[in-house]
Amino acid sequence: MSDGHSRNRQGRQVADDHEDEASSGWNIPPFWQKLNSFFLFPLQMEPMIYASVLSLCGFLLMGGFFFALVAGIGLMLAVSRYAFKVAALASRGITDSADYRSDMMDDAWKALPWKFFGVLLVHGFVIGWTAGISPALGAVANLLSSLALPATLMVLINTCSLRAAINPFELLGTIAGIGKSYLLLCLFLFLLMQGVPMALGLLLPIVPRFVLAPLITFVMIYFSWVMAAMIGYVMYQHHAALDIDPVKAPDSAPVEPEDPAAAEARRRDAMVARLVQDGDMKSALDNAREWQRTGWDNAADQRRYHRLLKLTDRTDHLAQHAQRFIPLLVQQQRESEALEVWGSCYKRAPQFTLDSADHTLALARFAWKGMQSGHVLALLQGFEKQHPGHDRTPEALELIVRALKQGANKPDQALRVFMRMKTRYPDHPGTQEAEWILRDDLQKVLGQDPAKASGTPAATAP
Numbered sequence: 001m002s003d004g005h006s007r008n009r010q011g012r013q014v015a016d017d018h019e020d021e022a023s024s025g026w027n028i029p030p031f032w033q034k035l036n037s038f039f040l041f042p043l044q045m046e047p048m049i050y051a052s053v054l055s056l057c058g059f060l061l062m063g064g065f066f067f068a069l070v071a072g073i074g075l076m077l078a079v080s081r082y083a084f085k086v087a088a089l090a091s092r093g094i095t096d097s098a099d100y101r102s103d104m105m106d107d108a109w110k111a112l113p114w115k116f117f118g119v120l121l122v123h124g125f126v127i128g129w130t131a132g133i134s135p136a137l138g139a140v141a142n143l144l145s146s147l148a149l150p151a152t153l154m155v156l157i158n159t160c161s162l163r164a165a166i167n168p169f170e171l172l173g174t175i176a177g178i179g180k181s182y183l184l185l186c187l188f189l190f191l192l193m194q195g196v197p198m199a200l201g202l203l204l205p206i207v208p209r210f211v212l213a214p215l216i217t218f219v220m221i222y223f224s225w226v227m228a229a230m231i232g233y234v235m236y237q238h239h240a241a242l243d244i245d246p247v248k249a250p251d252s253a254p255v256e257p258e259d260p261a262a263a264e265a266r267r268r269d270a271m272v273a274r275l276v277q278d279g280d281m282k283s284a285l286d287n288a289r290e291w292q293r294t295g296w297d298n299a300a301d302q303r304r305y306h307r308l309l310k311l312t313d314r315t316d317h318l319a320q321h322a323q324r325f326i327p328l329l330v331q332q333q334r335e336s337e338a339l340e341v342w343g344s345c346y347k348r349a350p351q352f353t354l355d356s357a358d359h360t361l362a363l364a365r366f367a368w369k370g371m372q373s374g375h376v377l378a379l380l381q382g383f384e385k386q387h388p389g390h391d392r393t394p395e396a397l398e399l400i401v402r403a404l405k406q407g408a409n410k411p412d413q414a415l416r417v418f419m420r421m422k423t424r425y426p427d428h429p430g431t432q433e434a435e436w437i438l439r440d441d442l443q444k445v446l447g448q449d450p451a452k453a454s455g456t457p458a459a460t461a462p
Contacts, residue, residue: 028237028250030181031230032188037095041086041229042222046097051221054078058217079221080113083228088157090232091239093248104247108160115162119152122166150185151175154235158242177241178234185234189227196223265300272304276311284308292321302328306341315348322352327359335366339375346378354379357387357396364399373407376400397421398430401437411441418442 031038042051060071088109089100123145131138151174156165164170175182199219207215239246268291275284288305295301302325309318322345329338342363345352354360360379367375376399383396397417404414418438421431435442 031234031237032184034233035188038226038229038233041095041097042225044097046100047082047086047225050082051218051225054221055214055218058214061213061217075217077113079224080116081110083224084109084112084157086225087153087228087232087235090229091154091157091235091242091244091246093236093239093246093250095229095233095236099248106160109157112156112160115156115160115165116153118162119156119165123148147186148175150182150189150231150234151178153231154242157232157235158244174242178238181234185230188230192223192227192230196220199223261298261300265304268301269304272308276308281308281312285312296324297328299328299332299334303337306344310344315345319345319349319352323355326354326363327356330359330362335363339363339367339372342379343375350378353382353386357383357390357392361392361396361399364396368399368403368407371407373403376403376407394421394425394428394430397425398434401434405437405441411438414438415441415445 041047054075057071057075061068061075063071085105088106089095089104092104094100094104127138127141127145130141148171151171152165154174155161155167155170158174159165159170178185196219200216203215203219204212235242235244236246268287272284272288275281275287285305285308288301288308291301292298292305302321306318306321306325309321312318322341326338326341329335329341338359342352342354354363360383364376364379367373367379380396380400380403383390383400384393387393397420401414401417401421404410404417414434415438418431418434421428421434425431
């Protein structure tokens with residue numbers, strides 16, 4: 001039972017990365033081009049029927065105070081639960097209520113209205129506390145709270161976590177993922193909120209008083225679900241930045257002719273995934289091995305074989321293939337993926353090193369750009385022994401000095417490397433750069449200005 005589950009998971013893992021790349025390239029129209037669909041959503045069959053039933057419950061609000069209070073809470077809970085469901089499904093690309101299925105629902109969504117109420121309590125406490133310090137601060141806090149509410153709803157939908165919804169870093173990350181259009185979303189939501197009193201102002205003079213409560217209820221439901229559909233669609237529009245896995249491609253996106261190479265790669269991914277799920281790893285490996293042999297310059301074929309090898313215990317095969325795959329990725333300027341491939345090999349075999357000095361140094365430089373000093377040191381460990389006399393050795397040693405001093409905060413080890421550079425490559429620009437990096441440490445060790453130390457015997461001290 002567990003083996004079968006593991007095979008299914010492995011099969012999905014082989015195919016999912018390709019699907020993620022495909023969805024990140026979808027041409028999803030911006031939300032301001034879809035305004036009509038948001039306003040029409042509550043008029044679809046399912047939401048229209050549900051809104052009508054809830055509106056009829058508005059008659060209950062005309063009872064006594066206690067009865068109206070209970071009915072009001074029940075209505076708010078029902079409306080908000082459906083709004084969260086609409087937004088959550090829209091964030092995955094499901095914008096038509098006819099496509100709703102029970103297997104798409106998450107029980108955690110039922111608690112989102114209560115968690116959102118908790119967020120509002122926290123915001124209210126902060127606003128009240130800042131207003132007690134200064135009315136101006138209270139006004140600023142109120143404004144920031146209003147601007148953060150759309151992001152709060154998105155974080156709640158995406159994580160179902162109250163703690164995440166009040167975490168300012170989560171909110172800022174969500175706002176940054178959406179970008180400048182977030183302010184435009186806030187503007188549209190503000191206008192929609194103003195639409196409720198405007199609509200009521202137009203309808204109240206022309207409707208009988210006895211249907212007033214159901215009418216007010218319907219108008220509030222209508223605009224609430226319009227806003228929910230809009231927020232969900234914005235999340236869908238930025239699903240890659242918000243780490244959301246969509247389940248449906250945009251219907252309105254222009255259909256472009258499919259690249260034959262991409263179609264063939266997708267077919268091969270699906271075939272390999274099916275073989276892995278069926279437990280036929282040998283056939284999956286045989287096919288992938290043949291494809292990568294004939295497609296030596298095809299990153300998709302090489303990537304597929306690498307991912308399959310990661311599912312096996314063939315560490316030697318994984319390392320041998322990486323020696324061909326990593327140079328291809330570096331050549332195609334996919335250094336990030338190349339570093340991941342190296343990391344998967346190094347994790348299994350810490351003695352793994354690349355045969356090419358140039359590719360090793362290229363990966364180390366890329367790792368340093370990402371401030372991954374541990375990767376830099378692991379990549380360049382033993383560089384001098386593996387590539388004796390190579391003309392790029394001073395560059396590698398200088399990068400080691402940077403990683404030790406500025407990344408790992410190990411100036412003593414960095415000094416030892418520098419002393420070796422000073423002895424072997426005294427006139428190389430890399431040695432001079434390393435001396436500048438270690439200028440403060442050299443001054444402490446030598447007891448003098450490091451600029452004067454370069455020509456003294458003390459410069460060779462350990």
